[in-house]
Amino acid sequence: MRQFLLFFIIILVGLTFIGRLFYLQVYTADGYNILDDNAIRKVYDYPKRGFVYDRDNNLLVGNQPSYDVMVIPREVKPLDTLEFCSLLKITKEQFIKTYKRAYNYSPRLPYVFVAHLSKEDYAVLQEKMRKYEGFYIQKRLLRDYHTAVGANVLGFIAEASPSQIEENPYYKMGDLIGKQGVELSYEKELRGVKGIKFIQKDRFNRDIGPYQDGAFDTIPKPGKDITITINQKLQDYGELLMTNKRGSIVAIEPSTGEILALISAPSYDPNLLVGRKRSANYTKLYRDSVHLPLIDKGLLRVHEPGSPFKVIVALTALQEGAITPQTNVFCSGVYRYGRRGTMGCHCGGGNRDLITGIAKSCNSYFATVYRKSVDFFPNASKSMDIWSDHVKSFGLGQYLGTDLPIGKKGNIPDGAYYDKWYPDFNWGSTTIISNSIGQGEILVTPIHLANMTAAIANRGFYFTPHIIKSIESQEKDPKFTTPNYTTIDKKYFEPVVQGLFDVYENNGTARSLRVPGIEICGKTGTAENFAIIQGKRTQLSDHSLFIAFAPKDNPTIAIAVFVENGHYGSTYAGRIASLMIEKYINDNISRTDLENWILAHSLEDEYLKPFSGTPFKINREAGYQVISPEELEILKSQLVKKL
C-alpha cells in the first residue's frame, strides 16, 4: 500500500490539471478572435465615402481632406515654439496648455494638437513639419457639400454614439456614421468597408511591429456613389420660395414614386455641420425652437389635411355607390346637421355636383357626401371600417415605407377608434362630420399628401415614394418598382380629376394661379389650427395647403405644399405649387408676379406671435408682412445666381 500512495497522487494531480486545462482552453474558450485580442492594436484605414449625385448627375456631396496636427509628447524634441505657433496660428499659451493636456492624456499616445487646418495653412506647414519631431499631420476625409440646400434630405455624418457602437461591432470609438437623411439610409453603401492593420503591442501599449507580417491585414473597400431622385434645381428653387416661411414642399414623380424635391423650411446649410465649428453650429440649430431647422417638416410635421382630403371623401363615396357624379346638393352657405350643429361654407352657395363641389371646395357638399357614405350601412362602426380601408389604400394613416430614415404614421380613424372614444356606441356620421372636410381626427404629413396626389394623378395606384435612384450598378429595391393599388376603381377618378382641373380653370378656388400652357389639377386647403398659449386654447392663423399634379394627362409631377399659418390655401401654398410645377415642366417662370409676391412676403411675425405673450390678430385681420426692398433684392439675386 505504501508504495502506491505517491503513484496515485501523481496520477490524480495529472488528471486534475488536464481537467482544469480542458475547462480553461476548451470549455470556456469561445474561439480565438483577433478582433477581441487586446494584445493586438487595430489600426483602421478608412475608405473614401461614396459621393451623392442628384438625378441629373450634379454632384451634391463629395469629400474634402482635413488635416489635424497630432503630437506624441514623449517624442517631442526642443523646438522653435515661436515659429511653430505662428505657423499654426495659435498663441504660446495655447501651445503650452494643449501640450500639457496631451501629456496628461498619455505621453506615449497620439493626441490631436490642432484640428482641421485649412488647406492654406497645411501647405505652408507641410514643408516645415520635419523640423518638429513628435508632431505629424494626419489626414482625414470630411464631407464636402456642393450645395447649400437639401440638408434634411442629405443628412449628415457624425461620430457614432456609444449605443450604436454596442449595437454594431463594425463601428469603433470615433468612427463616423450617417445620422440623418440619405447618409443614414444608405450608410452601408456609402461608407464602404474599412481596412484593418493588425499591430502587435506589448503590455505598455507600445507598438512592436505588424502582427504576423500583416497576413491578416485587409485593404479598405471604397464606398459606393449613389444617385438620388432629387432634382437639385427644383429643390433649390423650392427652398428659395420658402424663405421666411415655415412648412414644406414635397414633389413626387407619379409614374415612378421618385421624390423630386423634399423641402423643409426653414432649413440650414449642410456645410455648417462640417469641420471645426460643427458642434457649436449643431447646438445653435438644435436650440432654435421657433424654426426647428433640424426637423424635416415634410416627413414629420403631422397636421390636418384640410380640403384636399375632400377628394378622398368623394372617391370613397363613389366607390361605395353612396353618390354618383351627378348627385346634387344645394348649399345655402351653411351646413346644418343634428339639432344644433352648423358648419360654415365659403363656396358662395348654389347647386353643387361633384365637379363644382371640388372646384368650389363646398363644405356642404362634402358633409352631405360623407354622411351618405358613412350612413350607407346601418352600423356606423362598420361603415367607418370600410371607409377607413379605402382611405388607407392611398397610403394615409400608415408609415409609407420610404427609404428615408424618419416618418410619421398620421391617423385615419376606423370604427374601433370611435367605439373607444364613445364607449356606449352612440356616435354616428354627425359626430364625426369634421372628417368630411379633412379636419377632426384625420392626421397626415406632407409626404402623405404628396403621395395621395400621385395616386390620384395615376388614377388609382402609387409607387412607394423613395429617394434612391441608383447605387452604382445595383438594381432598385423591388419594393419601389411595384405599384400599390388603391381600392377605388379607375373609372371613378375621371370626374374627380375633372373637378381638380376646374379648381384652376372654371372659376375654381385657384383660378388666379393658372400657368399658361400647362394643364394643372389642384386643390386648395385651409386648415384651422390652435395652440395652447399660457394654458388657453388659442386659434392661430390657418395653415395654407395645396396639392396639385400636372399635366392633367400623363402627369409628370405631383406636389403637396404646406405653409404654416399662411391663411388661404391659394395665398401661399397655391402660388408656390404653381411656380414649382412651372419650374419643373418649363424650367422658366412666366408667372413672375406670383414669384415676386412669394419672395416679398414673410410669415416670420406669425411664428413669433404665440411666443409674444400679448394678444394678437389672425388670418385676414393680421394682414401680410412684406420684407424690405433690400432683402428682396438679395433674394432675387440669389434666384439669378442659382438658377
Place this chain on the structure above:
Amino acid sequence: MTRETNRYFKFDWITIVLFLMLTGFGWMNILSASHMGDTIDYTDFSQPYGKQLLFICLTVGLIVIILSLESKFYERFSSVIYIISMLSMLGLFVFGKNVNGATAWYGIGGMTIQPSEFAKAATALAIAKHLSDLHTDLKLFKDQIKAFIIIAIPAVLILLQNDTGSAIVYVAFIFVFYRENLPKAYLVFGVLLTLITLSSLKFGDIATSIVVVISILTYHFTRRKKPAILKTLLALIACVILSFGVDFLYDNILQIHQKDRISLWLRLEKDPLKLQEMQRDILYNLYESEKAISSGGLTGKGYLQGTRTTGKFVPEQHTDYIFSTVGEEWGFAGTVFVVVAFVLLLLRILHLAELQKLQFSRVYGYSVAAILFFHFLINIGMVMGLIPTIGIPLPFFSYGGSGLWGFTILLFIFIKLDSNRINEW
C-alpha cells in the same frame, strides 16, 4: 556485444528521452517568451534564450561527469556533499547577492549561481544515506527526528533567504519517509493539520473546533477497540488549540503578500470592491497567465505566434510562468502533452525506484520523484490558478542555469544509480 555498448544500454533511456523532450520543448518556449522582434541570434548571450541554450549545452558535460563517476561515490560522499551544500547556503549570508529582496545568489563574473537549487540533490543523497543505514528505523522517534533535521536545515536556510517557494519543496520528503515506514499517524496528522488550518481561516475557529470535536468523539466511541481516553483528549485539545492558533499565526507570522495570496485563494475577502482591487493588484500575473492559456484554445495560436507572449503581457513568463506560453501557442494539445510527459517521467522514476535492490538507490529515486512532483504540482497549479501564487520553477522548463543544472544533477545521479541495478548483488 562489447562491454562498452552494454554500459550505455544500462541507462534508462525512457527517462533520458523524457528529460530531453522536456528540456528541448522548454527551451523552445523560453525562446518564444523572451525573444524581441524578428531577429533571433542563438549566440546572443544577453538574451535569456541564448543563455539558456548555453546552459543546456553545458549540461551535456555535467551529465557525462555524473554518469562516469562510480555509483558508490554518491553513497560514500553523500554526507560530505550535504555538508558542502549547506555551507554554501550559509555562505550566502556573507557573500550573497541580493536580487529582488532575496539573498539567494552568488555573483561570479557575469553569472549568478543559486545554491539552493543544488541543495535538493544534496539533501536527497543525505536522506537516502540516513534511511538506508542498517540501524535506521523510521518507526523509532530518534531516527524520525534525525530525518526531519536533515530536511529542516536546508528548508530553514532557504526560508532565511526569503525564498518560501523553494523551502516548501522539502515537505515532499514526507512521501519518502512514508514509503520508508514512517508511522501512518504523521501523514494523518499532516492532512488533518492542513484541513484544520484551511477550515479555520475559511470558516472561523469556532465552527472548525465544533466539527473537530464531534468528529473525534464519534471516532472514539464508534471504534470497537476503544482507544485510550487520554490519547483522544490530547488530540482534541491539540486540534482546538491549533484551530484557534491559526488566526494568530496567520496575522503575525505571514508577510502581507503571502496573506493576500492566501486570502484571495480562499476567497476570504467579502467586500466585492476590495476584492476586485486585490485581484487587480495581486493577481495581475495570474490574470494575464490564465488569459494567455485560455486564449490558446484547442490547438493554440502557433509557435512564436502567441500575441500575449510576443507582447510580454505575462510578467516572468520565461521563468515561473513558462507554462502559459505553452498554453497560448500550443493550446490544449500542447499543455496536455507537457502534463502527460511530466506524469510519465514521475511514474517512470517511481517505478525504477521500486525496482532498486539497494535501499539507498530506492530512497534516492523516491526523493527525486517527490521533489520533481512538488515542483510540477505547485508551478502548474499556480499558473492555472488552482493554488495560491508561490514562486517556484517548472523543472527542465523554466529559464535559469542553476535550476536546470540542479534538476539535471538530481535526475542523472538517479539514472547512474539505476544503471548499476543489474550489477548489484
